[in-house]
Amino acid sequence: MTNPNLIPAYAEIFLMVAASAILLIDMFMSKRSVAYYLSLATLAVCGVITYADYSAGTTVYTFSHMFVSDPMSNLLKLFSYLAVGVTLIYSRQYAGERGMLSGNLGGEFYVLALFSLLGQMIMISATNMLIIYLGLELMSLALYALVALRRDHATSTEAAMKYFILGALSSGFLLYGISMLYGATGSLDLAEVARVAASGVVNKTILVFGIVFVVAGLAFKLGAAPFHMWVPDVYQGAPTAVTLLIGGAPKLAAFAICIRLLVEGLLQMAIDWQQMLMVLAVFSLAVGNLTAIAQTNLKRMLAYSTIAQTGFVLLGLLAGVVGAVGAGALSADSSNATAAYSAAMYYSITYVLTTLGTFGLMMMLARAGFEAEEIADFKGLGRRSPWFAVVMTVLMFSLAGVPPMMGFMAKYAVLQAVATSGLIWLTVVAVMFSLIGAFYYLRIVKTMWFDEPVDTTAIAVPLDMRVALSVNGIAIVALGVVPGALLNACLNAMTKTLGT
Template identity: 60%
Template sequence: MIDKLSWVAIYPEIVLLVMACIIALVDLSTTDARRTRTYVLTLLTLAVVAVLTGLAANEGKTAYGFGGMVVSDPMGNWLKCFATVALMVTLVYGRPYAADRDMLRGGEMFTIGMFALLGMFVMISGSNFLLIYLGLELLTLSSYALVALRRDNAVASEAAMKYFVLGAMASGFLLYGLSMLYGATGSLDVNEVFKIIASGKVNHQVLVFGLVFIVAGLAFKVGAAPFHMWVPDVYQGAPTAVTLLIGAAPELAAFAIIIRLLVEGLLPLAIDWQQMLALLAIASLLVGNLAAIAQTNLKRMLAYSTIAQMGFMLLGLVAGVVNGNTYNAQFAYSASMFYIVTYVLTTLASFGIILLLAREGFESEEITDLAGLNQRSPLYAGVMAIAMFSLAGLPPLVGFYAKLAVLQALIASGQALYIGLAVFAVITSLIGAFYYLRVVKVMYFDAPVTASTVSAPRDVRTVLSINGLLILVLGIVPGGLMTLCAKAIVATLAN
């Protein structure tokens, strides 16, 4: 008999699943080329789910359901809330783009997007290896379908095939690592695995062997070097609306499973996985920032930028356990959570501008396509400039505070190695500032390619303005969001 608490733990997932099925059926009778009814229903559903998860997170309670397989805690609920809002914003930005490219012949973009979000929810809520993996597969299979949504586009089909092949390999890595842990501990439950490893009765070499494959699989999911090879090709090849869909909200779910697996399940092995994450972070910062300088394609540049940003996020996870003590854990992990949330917020704005500038038959993917944007539309040039400055880490924008929080966590450890990592991160960020500032220079100082003004639907214009304003406001007063992340992480560590 399944108790009432189990259903309470997953009610946002139930609402999302039921409504996704209903919307898929409603869409069958929709003849409108822009899928207005499907679009409105999807946004209303996502708004309700965001409110439900936000209220659950605000209560600050942790509940387990289905025999401990599912956990509903503040960190998970806030990440679900942010992922839902990110998907809503993505659909607002992406709908005009998709309509111009005949991608709305069916409502697949909306319904598959909701199933992808359901996969993220399952990943975030999973407290069991099998459940986490099922959520991951639901998300990745939905992502493959979305990348190939433009069936008549050879570039998109090629990107989907690359994503599918490399994604299957990464899933295999993760599954093999989880199976090794199951073989060593005899349990699939994350909390039970933690207790068994902490007892010290399991062969350490077997655990580390499984850990290597788990970290490799997780590194692929966040796009960290040297497992980054899919990111530039998929970002460039996928329709821009889909690029934003797979590049924003899923990063929050990827962060969640890193916390669930490495922190909640494998914290006794922190000395091992922190070293692996440090190497991944160093490689990501180097590869991402240096390769981005050479790019002329804006989406490809932002893909390499993502690799570098994920390297910075991983640095926060590196400094959690120092000499066996976890006193720095809440600061380090909350800094990483703050970083990933603010990164997603900034990514939404930057890709929102690319989607806005794209017209029927014209993608606006090259950096030169932004030439003279300030003369054509000062508002949108301003939003893009704010996004670029934030990604570069310039004050007073939220990207600066996110980087500062991670650097403070590294320095607070008091370890020479981590302080060295902080210095390295600052140097690579200075290198990275070049390609972000180049975009701003093109918008403000280059002659415009076309004299036409930029027009946008009212919903896109409103959301984009709020998006840009949030990047600025959260940079000036970051305390609220930082406190929220800290409380969520403390509640998770206390379980």
Template identity: 70%
Template sequence: MNLIPIYPEIFLIIATSIILLIDMYLSDKQRSITYALSLVTLAVCGAISYVYLMIGETSYIFGNMVVVDPMANLMKLFSYLAVGVTLVYSRSYVAARGIVNDKLGGEFYVLALFSLAGQMVMISGSNLLIIYLGLELMSLSLYALVALRREHTQSTEAAMKYFILGALASGFLLYGMSMLYGATGSLDLADIVKVSMSGTANRTILVFGIVFVVAGLAFKLGVVPFHMWVPDVYQGAPTAVTLLLGGAPKLATFVITVRLLVEGLLPLAFDWQQMLMVLAILSLAIGNITAIIQTNLKRMLAYSTISQMGFVLLGLLSGVTDGNGFSAVNAYSSAMFYTITYVMTTLGTFGIIMLLSRSGFEAENIDDLKGLNQRSPWFALVMMLFMFSLAGVPPMMGFYAKLSVLQAVLGTGHIWLAVLAVLFSLIGAYYYLRVIKVMYFDAPATTEKIVANTDMRVVLSLNGAAVVALGLMPGALMTACETAVGQSLRAFVRTLY
């Protein structure tokens, strides 16, 4: 059997297991070794996936249960980047709060890498069972991460909510998958779409299966009305863990949404696109309106995430119009670009929150950013760039991301939907601009010097620069998304004949 396409997964799991063993023998002062080994592991995985991406081939292994295509390789690269940047931002934060110490060891780094392994399995899954196994590997690691501060009441409460609602979401997804299996007699996405196209499957069972699958995916994306866990978990979890929740997992969830709905259930696109439309409108409305009244910054960003995921759904529901899929590549690549944009901006935003946090103090409220410009003009500027990007203000990359999704929506003829999205984006701009107003026009609550490691300062600055650069020159990333989606969908279609 050819295992070369899954070398990144094999290397990551072996390396993470070795890091766990090495960490057992390290003292608290030597914990930087675990941190360095984790980053090296991510770099090696990134190098392997980059080579595969440049080759541009699609490989199906394990009886077509696992696929390594350009879309998988591109999203894996950004997953490595997201987890790596999260570890850099979190290094001082987790040490100051005892999350990484002699008692707990380096579990934070190890669990982060194991959650990444689950995401990689999800991204390369071409079989319902493989996708579910990857999802559970990722979820179990994240459950443990949220609960790392066992003596912290708020973190324990957040972990319980996340675990219970996450298990409910997994149950929905698994039940939907079982109905798809019952209707088509197969767990492979290629076989499911063949049976769906042939018309021999019971359509009623298929549609019911889609309802539960969409509900499970909606839980993982955190869209309305399956969003109830997002603000509580974002607020209750340690900020470093919140970033692990809100970053790379969104990339993996986006890919399995494409795998399940686009690749596996494309003949039933009319049904699931209507469901996504309702979820998108509700998410844009409730996410943006509820965020306005929030005073806790992490909670505000949680509702912001809900509205941002609504935009991703707009891209996903624009691929097929009247049974015509000519605009599919453009629509799905715009949704992919938007997801990547959201993750990159979210990384920097929570990076700033962790930068301002110190031992015994969490910079969680919007008022904690008061006078940031007077304390550190550079990091106030970087935070302003992130807020402008999330709000969709040109020339930030968030503007181009919103524009590309809106163009895809207009291509379907749903002008009213595009107008609605713009109106809710204007409402959302208020709470992003409020953060900028607090940073630049309010008097600082403290004059304490902002202290950060060199690696964090450099990466945070590069993160801010990337948001501007990809807004001014989005062509390269958008082309990469279009190429990856196009090649992957064409390769999947070839397996059907």
């Protein structure tokens, strides 16, 4: 038996060793800032390793073809590091004021965040269904613990229980679907599953039932309606720092396993899973946008916004092969397919970057004993802090799809892919629900600039958080005005990945 090539997994190996080391070092350190800086340094080193792989532009398999380093996985990992790193910067003061960094193991917040990231990295690079499941469980277990980190906080404990049940349902559906796919094809390797499915000798009934359960499991993980259930409760009940860890980088990992399972493994069955994604997309757009209008809690509103944004990601995924199905020839590496999948990838990255800033501003306004999570808490922000009110306005405009923000280009790219696939009616439905969704985003802008401030307390913002929030807001505008670089990076990554 030959030794596996460890080079493609260097980033994962380093992260695992570093996270374990940080946990041990923190036991002997009285200053909580040590774990914070070590965590950021760890993410930086992982970024350097992954960027070197991304620059090479090659696709390398290892561990008996169960793990891959390809352009798509490397680009998604780079943005995952960015998302987690920015989250740690935003969360430092917030978590400290709420006792989440105190005690003998105060660094557990950072260590659990790193281990959840490790699970996401494994999900992103997995080409074997069992490895996907192991990565999913590693990420989920760390996030369950993070939600319940405030042990004496009843709301957080309730949110942790609900999130655990949601995760159990997601894992159960996904694992049962995987077992049926294994029973139908005799393999857990996605390439072998695709080959057997294309051979025509597989029991299609079992395969279709497996796809139904796999898609349901993915829908739970994405938070798509009607599988969203307690997602708003989890967003509202979890500490804001943890909510961002749930709503940020994991969305990139969820997108990756959708591509791995549905496109790389089950493309020949696209006519079956497309219809399911279509229903999920329409439901998500309707439930997310309509229900968000009635919310007064900003975290809850953003949870329903997430459900609506998931609808757009699903539109990009289903648009990739609709035209090819109609022509009777499925192909994942056609120009229309890669354009659709890269649009969905670009949309996922856009959503994560925008979500980072939005929750970061909520943590900026929060202080000990006060959670700035009601829309009313943003009243008069334009007078208290004009610059950060501008940043929040930019973020809301981006989520609403107002040009020239990054969110507009993301929506346009997805809608263009859907229209190109021939689903004009679906494009119209998405545009209509986007117009409805603009209302609750613009309501926050109105609250900040035109309502009288209730709280006139000076806003104290640490320098690192101030810089990160400012760069976050500027990036949303810059990547909307000049979107070519990131769009082309997503297109090139998806083209090279599906081409192999």
